[in-house]
Amino acid sequence: MPFLDWVNKSRAKEATRAVPYHLLQQEGAFGEPADNLLIQGDNLLALKALIPFYAGRVKCIFIDPPYNTQSAFEHYDDKLEHSQWLSMMYPRLVLLRELLAEDGSIWVTIDDNEAHYLKVLMDEVFGRANFLCSIAWEKRYSPPPDTKDFGYVHDLILVYRKTPAFRRNLLPSTEDQTGRYKNPDMDRRGAWKAMDYTCRFTADERPNLFYPIRQPNTGEEIWPKRNRVWAMSKEVHQRNEAEGRIWWGSKGLNTVPALKNFLEGVAQGMMPMSLWKHGLAGHNQDGKREALALFGDTPFSTPKPEQLLSVILHVATQEGDLILDSFLGSGTTAAVAQKMKRRYIGIEMGEHARTHCLPRLQKVIDGEQGGISATVGWQGGGGFRFCTLGDPAFDDHGRISADVKFATLAAYVWHFETGEPGHQAFDKPLLGVHNGTAYYLLFNGILGDRRPAGGNVLTHAVLKAINEVFPHVGPKVVYGEMSRLGTSRLAAEGVTFKQIPYDIKMR
Incomplete structure (x- = not known):
């Protein structure tokens, strides 16, 4: 497997081992007693502080790191030289992997400035075999006004698992999806949708899929095209015939069959796809509106909407699972986790950990009704502890801090x-x-x-x-x-x- 190299990579790898352990210092507790944590401090130090207590326990990690877009944001220096950005990401990804459960997954939002380098970097840290998907999320639904060449309307979400033990959940079926299912032939099994009976392979590539099918109403022998063969083997086709799953059109005279895909199975949920339209996962304007309603301002240029996080947590977790976000930003991940009855750890180094994340999570406890609240029936409750990074647990000579219990x-x-x-x-x-x-x-x-x-x-x-x-x-x-x-x-x-x-x- 190829590895990514950059200036000072060896120093970045050494930094992972050299990060000192710090004590977490509780500043306050809010709401009902809970294990949820909001931590203010450098996320590299905070992640190392969490290792002895949470290694292998985090079911889902979501991070929205600086994109290195060569522009400056108010709360993040997002104008890092390329190798510096990679050196910033590498040790954090290594520690995040150690915190991840064996059946856990990590989701990282990024754009094309660093996406391809990040992919190779994550292949190295998590293993290329554990790459699951690069999801294109439609972050805006209209062309940007300042575009010169191409209008970027999507971000990428790189998804990796820790091990093959990871199992994703289905997404709830929407009315738009289920509404496409009809029952024109009054099949006793209920509504269905016609699916293509062919696939893109050629007869030379898949000779076992190039065979004749008999049209039951005309007796005609039907062959697929040589450049687009049947989608299933002869044995599977014969089973479809026996089960009455083949549709030859309303008059029964079509020359190409279709497969009946019944709603009964689909109603249990829909497979997550690699393209997330804004109707499914929201867009940046939703995030800005949510921030304005909560704070009266927008603490970040492109805050992620609660709907996006809710889709990720629905696919990757169950109630009670532990979620981690080490680039917490305005607190969206923690807020959504609380509303969806997940546990969370959020890390943010800026002062807005106090000015934005802290009051936002207090509002969640009080039952605020923005974002996904109505969808999930959120009425408030729960709690969290607010912590900062204390002194190192060990000094340079290995002596134990007097504060260590x-x-x-x-x-x-x-x-x-x-x-x-x-x-x-x-x-x-x-x-x-x-x-x-x-x-x-x-x-x-x-x-x-x-x-x-x-x-x-x-x-x-x-x-x-x-x-x-x-x-x-x-x-x-x-x-x-x-x-x-x-x-x-x-x-x-x-x-x-x-x-x-x-x-x-x-x-």
Whole structure:
């Protein structure tokens, strides 16, 4: 598979590993208690801060990054040199992939300025086999007034999955779609729509699809064109005949058959297509009107409409799933997730995280009726926590910040050792058992004794207490300030000791 190269790519790859872990500092909670997070801060630092707690837990990621259009926006520097833009995107995509669930997907909006480079970059990060679709979204329904050569009326949405475990949902059928189904022959199976019985392949390309069909009403032998053969094999055609799924016209004398596609199956939902017209997914003017109604101004030049996000979340998620947007902008993704009963994490670095995102989400809790509210029956409720980035969890010498609590360090240790997120309640020395190995942490006097010779140090007494209160038959890994036990005793007990802070390495 070809890889994309650019100036300072090696530095961008190293930046992913060098990003320090920061603590999340809660500034306030709004509405009912909830796990939803609104984070103000650099999204690269915020993503790294989330890794120990949310790795592999995010079902759907939507991001609307700067398009690098060589123009300047009020809230984003969107005039980055090409290689700088790629270096900005690469480490963020790597961290986003680590946060994504095995059955999750990521959706990235972009335009033609960087779309093709981004495609190759995402092939590298997510794997080319995990590319699902490049969706053309009709962002405006009339030609732009300032066009000179071509009028761009669409953006692209690149869609990738984490693994083949991803399963997309069907979209609800619309009245416009179902209205095309009729029942001219009073078929007992209900309304149907005639579908083309041929396909674009030639007889040389698909010789098995080039065969004669007998017209039942005239007895005539019907052959397809050599440059457009039948759409199904002879066996499938015979099954269609037996099931009465072939239509020869209102008088039964057509020379080319059609396939009956019944509404009963279609009513369950429609397959998502690669072209999203504004009637399905809204357009930028909708986004601007929504922003004006909420804020009295438009915080971004091209805010995404709630309808677009609702279609994405409908295809990619179920109620209760966790959604992440690390370029939150005016807060649309979080607002739609709340209204659609999904959980969310939104990250925005600008001051408008406070001036726009925060009040918008408060209005959602209060039951505001803009955007998709009427469609989904939103009446308000829920809540979220507003956080900022605190100090680094570890300094340049590996020392642990005084603000790090037991549960936070436990999440780091657990994630490093197991690769799993630390979402359980860490309130005892035994963090858990993974692949037959038990992991323990002695920190912040978790055993009730803060003396250096006490609960943070692995002594004979502490080991005895661990074996009695938190027994485990099998290998043990114990993190602590120091060990007073010799190597032979540790080996006899099946214990691997790791010293804080020197042996705490972050993924």
